[in-house]
Amino acid sequence: MSATATDPNLKHLTKAREQIAKGDLKNAALTLNKAIALWPQDARVYMLGGLLAEKAGNVKGAFEALRKSVALAPAWGPGLLELALLLARQNQFKEAVETAEKVAALEPKNLQVLAGVIDIAHRAGHTEMAVRHLRRGLELVPGDVALRRLLARDLSEQGHHEESMALWDALLEQHPEDAQSLVGRVQACITAGKPAQAREDAAALLNLAPGDAVYQYYAQLTQGETPAQQPAALMLPLFDGMAEFYDVHMVRSLKYQLPKQVAEKIIARHPDKKINVLDLGCGTGLLGVCLGRLDGALIGVDLSMKMIEQAARHNVYDRFHTVNLHDALRETPDGLYQVIAALDVFIYAGDLTQAVSDAFRVLAPDGILIFSCEIADESGANLVLLPAGRYAHKRSHVEALCKAAGFDTVDVQETVLRHENHQPVHGFVVTAHKRA
Structure with a gap:
């Protein structure tokens, strides 16, 4: 007996899934209506209905359909997983993690479930959870290269440098010219504060691709140099990957309040909002949200199109x-x-010399440049690249740059920029004024 004979909805579900994947949402809806007519209590229909609704931009409808699917089949893994993934995509991380853990317990050997659970853990910034499930995945598929790479990266992020390095060493012993693993070991050495140990790996990467800007950047670091700037190709994947959950992560998890504080300062100076504002590195538009609509122009600049897509939603x-x-x-x-x-x-951004000078030129008379920096030790170098991959700037040097560019007053206030790993990140906010 055929599968279609025993499951008359199968052909409709298969067709609807294909239509959703192609973006043919109108016909997918018609196909799902046929499936509901055949079997009104089929949890699979509502799961696909949730995927269709989300793709159509109807998030509320997606949640309603997926919750209906779970209500009809509470122990059915695929329905629970899709609900967990939707929760994560909508930054509802607490319930997403709880639901993901439930699915993992229900289907501990399902590799598709495993991949989804690990993705949710990473989206939620729950590295401990990701590591736990990655270890479980390697019990299911020992030696899996992708899982080992992910585990090595997460262990490095957690500060378990020795175990991370052991994983990278083993991967490269098997595949000495694997660029992803070479990059991974370089990054692990940098994160551990031992960039010199990665000189041979950086050289190997340059042998593979001599003109690669990211590999050149790593080579400089391993030679003890501080690159003046980070290559765009290094930053873009980071920002693209953070775009969907950046707002919630920064404001709730990292207690990031700068956009609100700076917006209040701008509005206090220009209560009528008759101004043009250039938001450099606008990201997902947190400053724009705090400013609201202007009686002028608010222009956002960002390297990441995915970040800009999020910012555009605020209108x-x-x-x-x-x-x-x-x-x-x-x-x-x-x-x-x-x-x-x-x-x-x-x-x-690295060296700010040209950026500050250009900002002075671009500002109208009586204009202000407001920016934040992480703080570097006054007894050290003007520019420091931290193990986390961010630059710190010496306060006195930044003040001198602003004065040299032509700003007549430079106000610097030290502050806590945000929190990471429950620790404050210290920095300063500069307000530089151009004479009227």
């Missing part, structure tokens, strides 16, 4: 430019903006 920005901030400033005409803001972005 407060007038235009966006997908470009790095150095290029954006260099190509902007003189005297256009009353305010330029760069919050939590100069930590990736």
Whole structure:
């Protein structure tokens, strides 16, 4: 007897899944209606209905359908997993993690479930959970290269450097020219504060691709040099990967309040909001949300299109430019903006000499440049690249750059920028004024 004979809905479900994958949502809905007519209590129909609704932009409908699917089949793994993934995509991490753990317990040997649970753990910033399930995955498929790479990266992030390095060593012993593993071991050495140990790996990467900007950057680090800037190709995957959950992660998890504080400062200075504002490294638009609509122009600049897509949903920005901030400033005409803001972005920009000078030129008379930096020790170098991959700047050097660029007053306030691993990240906020 055929599967279709014993499961008359199978053909409709298979067809609907294919239609959803192709974006043919109207016909997918018609197909699912046929499936509901055949079997109104089929949890699979509601699961696919949830996927269809989300793809159509109806998040509320997606939740309703997926919760209906789970209510009809509480112990059915696929329905629970899709609900957990939707919760994670909508930044509802507490319930997402709880639901993911429930699915993992129900189907401990299902590799598709395992992949989904690990993805949810990473989205939620729950590295301990990810490590636990990655270890379980390696019990199911010993030697799996992708799982070993993920585990090595997560262990490095947790500070378990020896175990992370042992995993990278084993991977490279098997595949000495595997670029992903070479990069992984380089990053692990940098995170552990031992970049010199990765010199041979950096050289091997350059042998594979001599013109690669990221490999050149790593080579500089392993030689004890501080690169003036980070290559865009290194930062872009990081920001793209964070886009969907950046707002919740920064504000709730890292207690990031700078956009609110700076927006209040800007509005206090310009209560009528008749200003043009350039938001460098606008990300998902947190500053724009706090400013609201302006009686002028709010322009967002970010390297990541996925970040800009999130910022655009707030409907407060007038235009966006997908470009790095150095290029954006260099190509902007003189005297256009009353305010330029760069919050939590100069930590990736490196040497600020040209950026500060260009910002002065781009500002209108009486304009202000507001930006934040992580703080470097006054007794050390002007520019320090931290193991986490961010730049710290010496306060006195930044003040001198602003004065040299032509700003007449430079106000610097030390503050806690955000929290990471439950510890405050210290920095300072600069407000530099251009004479009227």
